[in-house]
Amino acid sequence: MDVTEQERKKKGNKRDKPEHDSPTNEERVFQRSKVIDRTPTKTEINRQQQNTKMEEIKTMIQQLSQDFKEEMTKFKREIKEDIQEIKDDISILKTEARQNRKKVEDLNGKICKVEREWTREKNEMNKKLAETEDKIERMEKTRIRNNIIVTGIEINTKESKQLKEAVARILNEELNVKAGVNKAYRIGVKKYVVELTDWESKIQILKTKKVLKGKDMYIESELTREEMAIQKKIRDIAREER
Known part of the structure; x- marks a missing residue:
């Protein structure tokens, strides 16, 4: 058998052989049904929903984290600015404090100077006042040097001449002293100031006034205001020692 005949037989065999490898119509329909997506189960749906929620939560957390970072960055920046502002204020306060301290020191120096000046002036014024008071005291002593105070007698007259004569007569009668009287005037109830003509008459009256003991008449030397304060x-x- 030649080669040509063998080839012919092979081709004839192929035509006679049933084509089992080619799919039938039913097989094609079944294959197409496999290609169609099947309906997901309830578990799969829940899983998908959970996955979706997790993604949403992750997204929310990421957004919150981003917002928090931004807020913290802003807060840190504001804190830093506030700290710098406080430092600047402290620096200004320190500068003002130094300036105020210098002003206070200058003011204290001026106050001390004024106080020293015032103390000096006060001492001078006190010295002048003491000198003036001493001068007034001496003048008053000179003015009342010959004066006495007579208390306890009633002289019914307002005429200065009659009053002077009445006092001179009473002194002569009660003390047996002929004293010259320049003038006399009332200073209270049954109380008179008597100005004598000389110092010797006053001394004599004061020496003999002890004879008035037991009577309502009293005689004493007229005192200056300073002497009355001392008395x-x-x-x-x-009185306290009694």
């Missing part, structure tokens, strides 16, 4: 202090001390 009052002496009486107060004596």
Whole structure:
């Protein structure tokens, strides 16, 4: 058998052989049904929903994290600015404090100077006042040097001449002293100031006034205001010691 005949037989065999490898119509329909997506189950749907929610939560967390970072960055920046502002304020306050301290020191120096000046002036004023008071005291002593105070007698007259004569007569009658009287005037109830003509008459009256003991008539030397203040202090001390 030649080669040509063998080839012919092979081709004839192929035509006679049933084509089992080619799919039938039913097989084609079944194959197409496999290609169609099947309906997901409830579990798969829940899983998909959970996955979706997780993604949403992740997205939300990421957004919150981003917002928090931005807020923290802003907060840190504001804190830094506030700290710098406080530092600037402190620096200004320190500068003002130094300036104020210098002003206070200058002011204290001026106050001390004024106080020293015032102390000096006050001492001078006190010295002048003491000198003036001493001068007034001497003048007053000179003015009342020959004066006495007569208390306890009643002289019914307002005429200065009659009053002077009445006092001179009473002194002569009660003390047996012929004293010259320049003038006399009332200073209270049954109380008179008598100005004598000389110092010797006053001394004589004061020496003999002890004869008035037991009577309502009293005689004492007229005192200056300073002497009266001293007498009052002496009486107060004596009263406390009793």
